[in-house]
Amino acid sequence: xxxxxxxxxxxxxxxxxxxxxxxxxxxxxxxxxxxxxxxxxxxxxxxxxxxxxxxxxxxxxxxxxxxxxxxxxxxxxxxxxxxxxxxxxxxxxxxxxxxxxxxxxxxxxxxxxxxxxxxxxxxxxxxxxxxxxxxxxxxxxxxxxxxxxxxxxxxxxxxxxxxxxxxxxxxxxxxxxxxxxxxxxxxxxxxxxxxxxxxxxxxxxxxxxxxxxxxxxxxxxxxxxxxxxxxxxxxxxxxxxxxxxxxxxxxxxxxxxxx
Amino acid sequence: xxxxxxxxxxxxxxxxxxxxxxxxxxxxxxxxxxxxxxxxxxxxxxxxxxxxxxxxxxxxxxxxxxxxxxxxxxxxxxxxxxxxxxxxxxxxxxxxxxxxxxxxxxxxxxxxxxxxxxxxxxxxxxxxxxxxxxxxxxxxxxxxxxxxxxxxxxxxxxxxxxxxxxxxxxxxxxxxxxxxxxxxxxxxxxxxxxxxxxxxxxxxxxxxxxxxxxxxxxxxxxxxxxxxxxxxxxxxxxxxxxxxxxxxxxxxxxxxxxxxxxxxxxxxxxxxxxxxxxxxxxxxxxxxxxxxxxxxxxxxxxxxxxxxxxxxxxxxxxxxxxxxxxxxxxxxxxxxxxxxxxxxxxxxxxxxxxxxxxxxxxxxxxxxxxxxxxxxxxxxxxxxxxxxxxxxxxxxxxx
Numbered sequence: 001x002x003x004x005x006x007x008x009x010x011x012x013x014x015x016x017x018x019x020x021x022x023x024x025x026x027x028x029x030x031x032x033x034x035x036x037x038x039x040x041x042x043x044x045x046x047x048x049x050x051x052x053x054x055x056x057x058x059x060x061x062x063x064x065x066x067x068x069x070x071x072x073x074x075x076x077x078x079x080x081x082x083x084x085x086x087x088x089x090x091x092x093x094x095x096x097x098x099x100x101x102x103x104x105x106x107x108x109x110x111x112x113x114x115x116x117x118x119x120x121x122x123x124x125x126x127x128x129x130x131x132x133x134x135x136x137x138x139x140x141x142x143x144x145x146x147x148x149x150x151x152x153x154x155x156x157x158x159x160x161x162x163x164x165x166x167x168x169x170x171x172x173x174x175x176x177x178x179x180x181x182x183x184x185x186x187x188x189x190x191x192x193x194x195x196x197x198x199x200x201x202x203x204x205x206x207x208x209x210x211x212x213x214x215x216x217x218x219x220x221x222x223x224x225x226x227x228x229x230x231x232x233x234x235x236x237x238x239x240x241x242x243x244x245x246x247x248x249x250x251x252x253x254x255x256x257x258x259x
Numbered sequence: 260x261x262x263x264x265x266x267x268x269x270x271x272x273x274x275x276x277x278x279x280x281x282x283x284x285x286x287x288x289x290x291x292x293x294x295x296x297x298x299x300x301x302x303x304x305x306x307x308x309x310x311x312x313x314x315x316x317x318x319x320x321x322x323x324x325x326x327x328x329x330x331x332x333x334x335x336x337x338x339x340x341x342x343x344x345x346x347x348x349x350x351x352x353x354x355x356x357x358x359x360x361x362x363x364x365x366x367x368x369x370x371x372x373x374x375x376x377x378x379x380x381x382x383x384x385x386x387x388x389x390x391x392x393x394x395x396x397x398x399x400x401x402x403x404x405x406x407x408x409x410x411x412x413x414x415x416x417x418x419x420x421x422x423x424x425x426x427x428x429x430x431x432x433x434x435x436x437x438x439x440x441x442x443x444x445x446x447x448x449x450x451x452x453x454x455x456x457x458x459x460x461x462x463x464x465x466x467x468x469x470x471x472x473x474x475x476x477x478x479x480x481x482x483x484x485x486x487x488x489x490x491x492x493x494x495x496x497x498x499x500x501x502x503x504x505x506x507x508x509x510x511x512x513x514x515x516x517x518x519x520x521x522x523x524x525x526x527x528x529x530x531x532x533x534x535x536x537x538x539x540x541x542x543x544x545x546x547x548x549x550x551x552x553x554x555x556x557x558x559x560x561x562x563x564x565x566x567x568x569x570x571x572x573x574x575x576x577x578x579x580x581x582x583x584x585x586x587x588x589x590x591x592x593x594x595x596x597x598x599x600x601x602x603x604x605x606x607x608x609x610x611x612x613x614x615x616x617x618x619x620x621x622x623x624x625x626x627x628x629x630x631x632x633x634x635x636x637x638x639x640x641x642x643x644x645x646x647x648x649x650x651x652x653x654x655x656x657x658x
Contacts, residue, residue, distance in 0.1 A: 058500050084502040088497070088500040088501075096492075096494060098296075098300050099297065110285050111503050114285070165500075
């Protein structure tokens with residue numbers, strides 16, 4: 001990163017970001033710059049602090065320390081502005097089962113304050129892009145996991161967010177749906193949307209522009225995947241991941257804070 | 260304009276308007292619409308809102324009946340004279356007692372009382388007729404089953420009233436016979452008038468209060484469920500990451516339940532009027548306005564519960580925690596005036612207490628705001644307080 005970052009528009013910029021719950025430190029000292037229009041993969045074992053970091057960046061959880069700007073908005077002072085300009089989706093596909101696909105989309109459209117012609121245009125564009133036209137009248141409860149995932153994505157990008165945050169969006173989804181999903185994500189990034197996605201799948205991580213490895217609440221590596229592999233001389237991301245886990249497990253900073 | 264240009268224009272307007280701060284009508288309407296659709300599809304809840312008032316009104320309307328009459332009584336008539344039959348007939352005419360079963364001996368009386376076939380027993384001694392005719396004092400013996408104090412009290416006062424009445428009658432007959440003047444008046448005549456509920460029907464007293472109790476139970480539960488369901492299904496987690504304001508979400512959730520609550524209220528009211536014959540004496544407008552006030556207060560309680568509970572089971576338990584004391588302490592069955600001060604104060608913390616006073620005031624006494632303003636004011640304070648608390652709690656949850 002370094003000096004040339006200034007020239008690029010940054011979607012996320014955070015310095016020394018940390019979150020404590022009581023005495024427990026969930027995340028500490030996370031710093032990175034993410035250029036706009038790129039895809040960043042967030043990788044790390046369960047409980048490493050991915051979701052906590054994501055929640056801080058979304059303006060949902062107030063950080064205990066550090067600074068962060070998301071799309072130019074301060075996470076402390078302008079959380080509502082952040083929420084208006086990002087799209088968010090989790091592995092739970094938080095949709096209303098007892099509503100149809102269309103009713104879900106309309107609801108989230110309203111929640112993002114879209115109305116009238118704007119709402120209709122955004123809906124038509126999103127439905128066409130994600131290919132949902134034939135499913136509009138179907139109850140969400142009757143959809144398969146892959147389709148639920150697509151509807152959830154539709155609801156998250158409906159309002160044209162500049163940053164799309166995906167928390168393990170493909171967990172438990174079949175490979176075909178996963179591929180379709182990623183095609184859409186890459187297309188969105190090509191059109192200028194920044195994407196922050198946490199994942200356990202190394203093949204997904206491989207195709208990201210940037211990767212952040214988070215372990216024991218710390219961001220221990222950040223950069224383009226190829227660069228990271230080269231730095232540690234590993235052939236694959238899998239190897240790199242295992243290497244990091246084994247190295248870091250020895251000295252969990254949270255266990256040896258007095259060091 | 261070509262669609263392309265149109266689309267471009269839309270993008271810019273969308274980016275220009277950053278409608279983040281303040282109340283957004285669009286967001287509120289989105290929640291409202293969603294809630295209406297969900298409620299419409301949630302048939303069990305709709306049925307609960309309409310059928311529960313009917314079932315509960317029927318159940319409580321008949322079960323919570325404190326009118327004590329036709330108490331079964333056994334009679335051991337050892338005299339078997341016209342005089343003894345007369346006293347039995349007088350008891351029967353009082354309608355409080357049904358002295359229909361004749362027995363012989365203490366053993367049979369004990370059997371009847373033990374098996375609860377009779378709640379009272381009358382023993383007429385063998386010399387009853389002779390004593391009456393001979394101008395002596397005759398003694399009637401009455402046993403009352405005191406296990407249930409309410410029944411016992413009613414039986415005792417009925418027997419005593421009949422006894423006194425008979426005694427007066429005989430006394431004046433005897434004095435007449437001795438030529439001591441014609442109609443002897445009683446030294447004191449007590450004239451009684453019962454106000455508001457002259458027939459002292461307990462349904463007249465219970466049904467108006469019951470409407471409040473039913474509204475409280477049905478609406479608090481339904482409202483609490485609606486928000487907790489979002490938590491359980493994980494949709495709340497999603498909503499938190501959207502620009503929705505707590506006020507917009509809470510109001511959007513409340514309004515449909517005002518509708519449901521009003522339907523439940525109307526059903527209960529119609530039942531009261533056409534089934535139980537309990538018709539409000541006072542102003543209809545006041546009745547409906549104050550009922551809406553109470554309804555909204557209950558909705559706020561439901562919201563408060565839903566901000567604390569994280570599962571529907573918890574919400575259910577908390578609602579029961581509200582329902583049980585409110586049945587006992589609100590003055591619904593037992594008068595609050597006779598309770599220990601502590602319990603009176605506890606009952607004072609339940610909004611239903613004040614609504615019951617309001618309902619009885621309008622239904623039975625036909626009074627207006629000039630008598631009910633205090634209760635109305637307290638309800639208002641409850642509403643504002645609970646709603647504020649719920650909003651505060653809800654904001655914290657968003658964090």
